Amino acid sequence: MGKPTGFIEYQRLLPSDRAPLERVKDWREFHLHFNREEDGREQGARCMECGIPFCQTGKLLPGGASGCPVHNLIPEWNDMIFRGLWKEAYERLRMTNNFPEFTGRVCPAPCEGSCTLGINEPPVTIKLNEVSIIDKAFEEGWVQPEIPVERTGKKVAVVGSGPAGLACADQLNKAGHEVTVYERADRIGGLLMYGIPNMKLDKQEVVQRRVDLMAAEGVQFITNVEVGKDISAETLRSDFDAVVLCAGATQPRDLPVAGRELTGVHFAMDFLTANTKSLLDSNLENGQYISAKGLDVIVIGGGDTGTDCVATSVRHGCKSVTQLEIMPRQPDARQPDNPWPEWPRVHKVDYGQEEAAAIFGRDPRDYLISTKKLVGDENGHVKEIHTIGVRWERDEHGRMNLAEVENTAQALPAQLVLLAMGFTGPEKTLIDALRLDTDPRGNVKAEYGQYATNLPGVFAAGDMRRGQSLVVWAINEGREAARECDRFLMGKTFLP
Structure with missing residues (x-):
């Protein structure tokens, strides 16, 4: 442990993302890196070298995932970052993770949810440290093809x-x-x-x-x-x-309601896949994608895929975007039934919601909403979504069931409906x-x-x-x- 008082001296710090109103104009990555290597070293110094590094345990607890499933040697490479030993940190990282450049960008970081420092302080920036190591390794040319010396014939x-x-x-x-x-x-x-x-x-x-x-x-x-x-x-x-x-x-989860067959209702993955393929093939110039431009977009589903649909629709130039969630809004802080080191089930504002709020003035998410039916125009294209508010109630057997809330029915304009309800x-x-x-x-x-x-x-x-x-x-x-x-x-x- 190179800096015993590091977690006391330094606060959790992340590089600023590209500004929402700037990044929605293109398809480039929105995360940025530190301008100073010293900032990264300070974040590595915050690792406590605690007696039991729960961050690298990779366990499934009743409340969700806890720790890193690939068992990254997190305290070791955090200490190496602090010492400026970036190549050695890379050698430790590659021992457990084949693709840290992927996880360092898209993983929700269950490691940080089980960081010991996170019990009463903001956790170590483990995800940032990971991607900083691998990006520097590529920049420095340390990542090179390693062809096996011998082949087995299998x-x-x-x-x-x-x-x-x-x-x-x-x-x-x-x-x-x-x-x-x-x-x-x-x-x-x-x-x-x-x-x-x-x-x-x-x-x-x-x-x-x-x-x-x-x-x-x-x-x-x-x-x-x-x-x-x-x-x-x-x-x-x-x-x-x-x-x-x-x-x-x-296999995507479908929405069995009246009007599902209408034109303009798509699975989220069809929407996202076509967009990325067209972007890579022609920078969207071939038109071979589902465009949200000028449309009222309804995204049904509150997970990462739903967020990606929101962000993609915003970049297309949608007229409006609303994200419907059947679950309640998560609390702002851990609750007694969600203790450390479980994955913290708390409210988060992801990049897509941040961008939609910057453009339309509000978080696009509406909670405890169930879809009743989809209504189309004379051409068979969706024009409205009819919803109702719901609440979750526990029955006599302890099971949670949905109950509709009176006087909460509404009809929302929708020319594009994206189903992001999981698989x-x-x-x-x-x-x-x-x-x-x-x-x-x-x-x-x-x-x-x-x-x-x-x-x-x-x-x-x-x-x-x-x-x-x-x-x-x-x-x-x-x-x-x-x-x-x-x-x-x-x-x-x-x-x-």
Whole structure:
């Protein structure tokens, strides 16, 4: 611990983001870095080197995730940042996280929620420190292709190129196997490429940079191929010594109300994917996206995807944007039933809400709202959404149920409705083709830590196995599935 009094001397400090009214004019990342390296070193000094670093535990508690799922050696590289040992900090970081440039940008940082300092002070800026380390490593040229010295002669297919698939492929390649990644989209990256907007995660300078590095290390990427459709699952099994399924949980939750069939009602991921693809293909000049320009936009769903829809609609130049949440507003501070080191369930204003408020004068979120129906015009295009206020009540069995609140019905103008209510699980094409066992939620059945399906040599990891989750949990599962796949192929493994 280089600075025993650091957490007393220095306050939590984050670089200012680009101003909302400035950043909505483009699609560049809105986060900025410190101008002075000394500021970063001071933030590293705030780490207490506490006796038990809960920040790196990576546990699922009843109240939610706690700590870092990939078990980053957080106190170690915080101390190295303070000492100015940036390369050594990078070496520690890469031991546990294949893609800190992704998690340092898009992870909600459960590590900070379980930071010991966060019990009674603002927690250490762990997420900022992480991305500062990896960005400096790229700037200094420390990140270079590392081609395995020896190859095992074993061939592994990884299906899906999201964070789980990429982490799995990276680890298996390090073990010396010949790895081929299949992706049905036209670009590698899965949700990192098309599910997260460019202003949160730059595709060329961040995502493609890592993909190119992995390709230089020997990983083969095949795009525009859907396994189970363009190539049979059995062909894959016969051509490879093992298969790891990392296809995600991409089945969106629908809205079963009257008017759902109207034109102008879209799943959020269709909206976001088309926008990013058009942005990358033509800077939106080809028009091959769902435009919110000049429209009253209703986003149904309050998670990160809903926020991304708000921010994208604002950049299109929407007339208005409203985000409807069926859950109540979170409290401003932890409640007794949400103690440290659980993930803090507190109210946050994310970048999309901040931008909408700067333009329209208010936070776009309305809470405890349920959609009753969608109404269309004479051309079959949505024009209104009818809603009602609700409250959550506990029944005699302890279950929480929704009850409508009288005299709260309203009709809102809406020419574009985006459904951002999460995902129900993986798509069934590949599951059915392989006759894989599934759990009660429809995910591929494979025990956590083992990742083996009912088919020998076929493994599953990430959202396809666990359901919708965080990027950092996907990386965790991809790494561990690679370890178990390597053990299956070689009889032993040196992968972590």
